[in-house]
Amino acid sequence: MSGRQIPGSVVTITGGTGSFGSTMTRHLLTQDVAEIRVFSRDESKQDAMRHAIQDSRVRFYIGDVRDEKSVNQVIRGTDLVFHAAALKQVPSGEFFPMEAVATNVTGSANVLQAGLEYGVKSIVCLSTDKAVYPINAMGMSKALMEKTAMAYARNNLDAATSISVTRYGNVMYSRGSVIPLFVDQLKRGAPLTITDPTMTRFLMSLAQSVDLVEYAFTQSDTGDLFVRKAPASTVATLLAAVARIAGVDDPDVTVIGTRHGEKLYESLLSTEEMAHAQDFGDYYRVPLDTRTLDYAPYFEEGEQQAPLEAYTSHNTTRLGVEETVALLETLPEIQQLIGSRTS
């Protein structure tokens, strides 16, 4: 047993007002947490969250992960840190890559450094499938965040702090993503814009992300990478499923082509990671590579590289239209939509 647990703990959530942060906050409040420190830049989002949640265990801290002082202030006295603060928009990263570096790489290093200095028990860094074989600046900066976390773990194996990474695919119905866009286009009677009908994406709900973070908080060995398994669908299937839910038989569709920095499919684990991954049912764990820079003994002993494939949205469980409809119908936003159509 790690001796780490949620009840009675003080938890800091960087990027606490975002979708992951606020979902995590609500979940932790059901787990007898002692205090949650919501750390973020935006006063008005904090104010909205304060009104929505109204629980004296939630404390709000204005700050920026780029600013060491504000990071130190919030992390001091914390038991567990969920690091979700990030610049996550792919297109803006292409125009301002150094902003992504400042927040996602340097900011993450500030969080890790403070966590180690103040003896935090566990730090969980939130990452994305776009960090695997990255082709856009956002994904590249997240990949560097992961490398930074792993290096902090490897260089501090005796520390009291466990550092881990959770990596997820697309979150269904997240702000600005394709499902609410299709819903809106259908409502307006506008044509549905599709990039490439054969493109695939993993489909995950926010609720599914929570368990894995809780597991990482309490059970991780330092340097662990966790990946939640998820099914995927093509964009064409997703479009058909949303149209069916909205009761539109034959929607107008315009093909707009692939956007900047976009891939045909995403990978949650690279081939190299799959070779070391342990299958835990709902998720994979990839333990830290603890070898030092002295490679000689490993060459002599040799290491078999299993001939595996990466874990991608092309080769994971593929959902058809019926199954995608069923999955979408589990989302509160879709249930609301169906409710408003039938009432």
Ligand SMILES: O=c1ccn([C@@H]2O[C@H](COP(=O)(O)OP(=O)(O)O[C@H]3O[C@H](CO)[C@H](O)[C@H](O)[C@H]3O)[C@@H](O)[C@H]2O)c(=O)[nH]1
């Ligand atoms: O008008 C559109 C918009 C998107 N798509 C397609 O729908 C899929 C999902 O697109 P999203 O925009 O929902 O998601 P992305 O995979 O492009 O990534 C988005 O979600 C990520 C988190 O999962 C990050 O936040 C990222 O910055 C943001 O662009 C993609 O195949 C995309 O090509 C369409 O067919 N038509």
